Amino acid sequence: MEGLPEGVKLTPMLEQYLHWKRQYPGYLLFFRMGDFFELFFDDAVAASELLDLTLTARDAEKAIPMAGVPHHAVDGYLARLVEAGRRVALCDQVTEPDGKTLVERRVVRLVTPGTFVPPESGQEGLLAACIPGKPCWALALLSMSTGRFEAGNLPEQEARSYLLSFSPQETLVPRGLEGFSLEGPLVERERDLFSVTAAEALLKHRHGVLSLEGFGFEPRDAALGAAGAVLRYVEETQFGRTGHLQTLRRIQPRSGLLLDPSSQCNLELVEGRGGSLYGILNRCKTPLGRRLLREWILHPLNDPEAIELRQEAVQALVDTPSLRESLRRVLEGLPDVERALSRLHLNTGGPRDLGACRDFLSRLPRLESFRDRPPLLPWLPEPCPGREELGESLSRALEETLPRNLREGGVIRPGHDGELDSLRQCLGDAKGWLRSYEEGERARTGIRNLKVGFNRVFGHYIEVGKAAADRVPGEYQRRQTLVNCERYVTEELRTFEDRRCGAEGALAEREERLWNDLLTRTLSRTADLQAAARKVAELDVLHGFAEVAAARGYCRPLVDEGETLSIRGGRHPVVEAALTPEPFTPNDLELDGDQRRMILLTGPNMAGKSTFLRMGALLVLMAQMGSFVPAEEARIGRIDRLFTRIGARDDLNRGKSTFMVEMMETAQILNGLGPRSLVILDEIGRGTSTDDGMSIAWAVMEFLQEETELRPKVLFATHYHELTALAEKLPGVRNCSVAVEETPRGLAFLHHVVPRPASRSYGVDVARLAGLPESVLLRSRELLSRFEARRREGTELLPQEERPRSGETGQRRLFDVDLEALLEELSLCDPDRMTPLQGLETLYRLREKGRMIWGRDKA
Numbered sequence: 015m016e017g018l019p020e021g022v023k024l025t026p027m028l029e030q031y032l033h034w035k036r037q038y039p040g041y042l043l044f045f046r047m048g049d050f051f052e053l054f055f056d057d058a059v060a061a062s063e064l065l066d067l068t069l070t071a072r073d074a075e076k077a078i079p080m081a082g083v084p085h086h087a088v089d090g091y092l093a094r095l096v097e098a099g100r101r102v103a104l105c106d107q108v109t110e111p112d113g114k115t116l117v118e119r120r121v122v123r124l125v126t127p128g129t130f131v132p133p134e135s136g137q138e139g140l141l142a143a144c145i146p147g148k149p150c151w152a153l154a155l156l157s158m159s160t161g162r163f164e165a166g167n168l169p170e171q172e173a174r175s176y177l178l179s180f181s182p183q184e185t186l187v188p189r190g191l192e193g194f195s196l197e198g199p200l201v202e203r204e205r206d207l208f209s210v211t212a213a214e215a216l217l218k219h220r221h222g223v224l225s226l227e228g229f230g231f232e233p234r235d236a237a238l239g240a241a242g243a244v245l246r247y248v249e250e251t252q253f254g255r256t257g258h259l260q261t262l263r264r265i266q267p268r269s270g271l272l273l274d275p276s277s278q279c280n281l282e283l284v285e286g287r288g289g290s291l292y293g294i295l296n297r298c299k300t301p302l303g304r305r306l307l308r309e310w311i312l313h314p315l316n317d318p319e320a321i322e323l324r325q326e327a328v329q330a331l332v333d334t335p336s337l338r339e340s341l342r343r344v345l346e347g348l349p350d351v352e353r354a355l356s357r358l359h360l361n362t363g364g365p366r367d368l369g370a371c372r373d374f375l376s377r378l379p380r381l382e383s384f385r386d387r388p389p390l391l392p393w394l395p396e397p398c399p400g401r402e403e404l405g406e407s408l409s410r411a412l413e414e415t416l417p418r419n420l421r422e423g424g425v426i427r428p429g430h431d432g433e434l435d436s437l438r439q440c441l442g443d444a445k446g447w448l449r450s451y452e453e454g455e456r457a458r459t460g461i462r463n464l465k466v467g468f469n470r471v472f473g474h475y476i477e478v479g480k481a482a483a484d485r486v487p488g489e490y491q492r493r494q495t496l497v498n499c500e501r502y503v504t505e506e507l508r509t510f511e512d513r514r515c516g517a518e519g520a521l522a523e524r525e526e527r528l529w530n531d532l533l534t535r536t537l538s539r540t541a542d543l544q545a546a547a548r549k550v551a552e553l554d555v556l557h558g559f560a561e562v563a564a565a566r567g568y569c570r571p572l573v574d575e576g577e578t579l580s581i582r583g584g585r586h587p588v589v590e591a592a593l594t595p596e597p598f599t600p601n602d603l604e605l606d607g608d609q610r611r612m613i614l615l616t617g618p619n620m621a622g623k624s625t626f627l628r629m630g631a632l633l634v635l636m637a638q639m640g641s642f643v644p645a646e647e648a649r650i651g652r653i654d655r656l657f658t659r660i661g662a663r664d665d666l667n668r669g670k671s672t673f674m675v676e677m678m679e680t681a682q683i684l685n686g687l688g689p690r691s692l693v694i695l696d697e698i699g700r701g702t703s704t705d706d707g708m709s710i711a712w713a714v715m716e717f718l719q720e721e722t723e724l725r726p727k728v729l730f731a732t733h734y735h736e737l738t739a740l741a742e743k744l745p746g747v748r749n750c751s752v753a754v755e756e757t758p759r760g761l762a763f764l765h766h767v768v769p770r771p772a773s774r775s776y777g778v779d780v781a782r783l784a785g786l787p788e789s790v791l792l793r794s795r796e797l798l799s800r801f802e803a804r805r806r807e808g809t810e811l812l813p814q815e816e817r818p819r820s821g822e823t824g825q826r827r828l829f830d831v832d833l834e835a836l837l838e839e840l841s842l843c844d845p846d847r848m849t850p851l852q853g854l855e856t857l858y859r860l861r862e863k864g865r866m867i868w869g870r871d872k873a
């Protein structure tokens with residue numbers, strides 16, 4: 015807090031506030047005052063805007079803005095602040111107010127976006143750390159809800175994709191990195207917090223081992239530095255509560271199908287305007303399954319055996335509807351035990367979280383009945399006597415319906431603990447005693463309006479109206495005089511009071527003791543419960559795959575080590591669902607590593623080119639995550655990397671034009687190709703002039719085609735008709751187009767992919783369908799004929815004799831040495847390390863070179 019506003023008098027309470035505020039810069043300070051958490055100064059203004067709170071003032075001069083939230087509802091407000099990316103420090107009262115001295119307060123909890131575990135399903139805290147380096151980045155990732163903790167070293171592009179696929183709410187990076195950028199919120203931390211040596215010591219101590227090699231980490235492994243940074247941050251913000259973190263696992267490079275960042279955004283995998291793949295596949299019955307499904311979608315497998323293991327379970331469930339139905343009944347309503355455990359470890363959980371553990375444990379044995387189905391076996395939690403015993407204890411001890419807080423009481427069932435029961439009875443009897451005491455005193459004194467009441471200051475008292483005051487017995491001691499009545503206490507009432515208070519305290523204490531015992535026993539089984547939860551999540555996702563497959567008529571794909579990518583009668587899962595009941599036109603797709611490595615797809619706008627391309631990518635992803643696919647038949651030689659460049663996306667916020675983004679994405683693809691890559695290119699070069707755009711598209715096609723070692727499979731959609739000639743020249747390139755029918759009433763889209771190029775571009779016809787005025791359409795046609803005539807007269811863009819011929823590598827004229835140099839510069843430039851201005855300058859320079867080559871070749 016920089017200087018205070020003028021006119022603010024520093025009371026002791028404000029001094030206390032400012033003391034804590036200074037300790038936690040960058041945090042909104044929630045300051046407990048009675049039943050509220052209050053915020054002051056700038057924090058109050060910010061919170062009132064973010065949380066729609068009324069902004070008031072602490073002082074008459076209104077120099078101290080103030081806003082507050084009730085303390086019992088604080089979790090909901092925290093969730094909203096975390097969602098907005100804010101961090102909060104909760105400063106609570108740690109001594110009871112006595113009306114004389116200042117209540118002592120202390121920060122007891124720090125809430126940050128990456129470490130927050132919400133009470134209800136919602137934004138789940140994901141925390142990462144990243145140390146950029148060469149050739150690899152060191153990474154660590156922690157899911158606060160599940161306790162999953164992993165670290166590894168990945169090449170830059172893979173590391174970026176990995177981080178993006180998890181979208182952590184906070185990524186810790188060493189302070190002062192120059193020219194470094196990364197998607198998502200970054201938290202800069204001092205460099206020594208990333209020290210490998212310190213991390214090794216910390217992790218060895220944590221796991222009680224002398225070496226971390228058993229976990230797959232060599233001594234001085236850079237990844238440990240990132241893991242250490244995560245661990246230190248959690249210890250710091252959660253005040254040492256890290257019991258739910260699982261054993262550190264190693265992230266293996268190149269395990270699984272790697273999606274490049276633009277595939278994750280462009281394929282609408284987990285969210286999309288018109289629906290997403292997640293939306294189609296999500297038939298999960300538990301929050302555990304829903305969380306895992308997201309992970310499986312963004313991290314498909316690439317090991318055919320592991321894929322088959324998943325498929326076997328799906329197959330068994332597809333084949334037997336009754337099995338699916340009985341599994342559904344067990345899964346339905348299974349609570350989020352992972353989150354409950356994390357909250358209990360972090361000391362933010364309550365009876366309902368323990369109740370979630372009980373409900374989970376009590377249902378788990380029902381999965382045993384599926385043991386006679388071998389395909390389901392790998393997905394069933396191993397039975398474990400200790401776990402079952404815990405489940406029984408929790409069921410015996412806990413009330414059916416539980417309060418949010420332990421202090422509300424009613425957590426432990428009657429009959430579970432004799433001492434608790436007798437204290438409860440004692441308190442229950444107290445009510446009866448008070449009633450009979452009141453009746454007795456009324457009879458003894460003859461005062462008919464005599465009442466026994468209670469308030470916080472005096473405890474229990476006898477109240478008598480003023481008119482009857484002279485009939486009050488001598489042993490009544492006066493305590494308070496009100497307008498119409500007098501209040502008294504008696505020795506008997508005092509003795510009763512002492513007994514009752516004692517019983518209340520003893521009851522709370524006993525209940526807490528029993529609670530702590532249950533809590534300790536539950537937390538001691540954390541690893542086992544987390545493992546069982548993981549199995550349930552997997553089973554839930556597989557069950558969901560089977561439900562979708564059965565409902566939508568999907569087939570089981572064959573995923574193998576071969577080179578073929580063959581889909582017969584394939585449908586785009588999301589578009590198909592959106593079109594229902596309209597039929598989706600199925601299409602075939604054939605690619606291999608040899609004579610059909612690239613499909614060049616042409617056809618008018620709106621014909622279905624993008625849908626076909628995306629269908630190819632999505633079916634590969636679905637197959638490799640273990641799901642069945644919307645097709646009649648599919649065979650997929652495993653893919654290790656998927657790249658997509660789809661649509662025009664402006665990134666104006668980051669100072670990049672549509673074309674710039676397009677070129678950067680293309681550059682990343684060409685530089686990042688690995689073995690077994692599938693590349694989806696939808697409209698390259700659209701964001702610039704036709705000549706520039708077509709040249710780039712052409713060169714990119716050649717580059718991909720000439721990549722004989724990696725032999726990527728490519729689906730390439732374009733509006734540049736001229737490119738279809740390339741299929742005749744380049745081996746491995748096949749022309750396909752989406753068929754249309756020219757009817758007297760205009761174009762009819764057939765959505766059917768046929769093995770020949772489109773006859774022409776139909777742009778003006780589609781414009782008619784879109785409702786462009788007739789005069790504009792007429793003029794377009796006129797101009798179009800003129801342009802076409804010019805081309806025919808020999809001024810065409812790419813004269814026939816200058817088109818590249820296959821096998822002419824030594825004497826290509828258009829794509830000669832200079833062009834190769836230009837391409838080299840294009841592929842070597844690193845847009846991530848450029849400022850927008852440098853990016854533009856490079857682009858202009860490259861364009862100048864391009865124009866020179868162009869002009870010379872035309873001359």
Ligand SMILES: Nc1ncnc2c1ncn2[C@@H]1O[C@H](COP(=O)(O)OP(=O)(O)OP(=O)(O)O)[C@@H](O)[C@H]1O
Nearest residue numbers: 597598599600618619620621622623624625626765
């Ligand atoms: N196979 C299909 N069966 C039925 N409808 C389809 C099919 N493919 C595409 N469509 C419909 O056509 C619409 C346009 O498809 P898509 O966006 O793929 O066309 P496009 O050729 O890529 O167009 P543009 O060149 O303008 O980007 C889709 O939104 C969908 O409704």
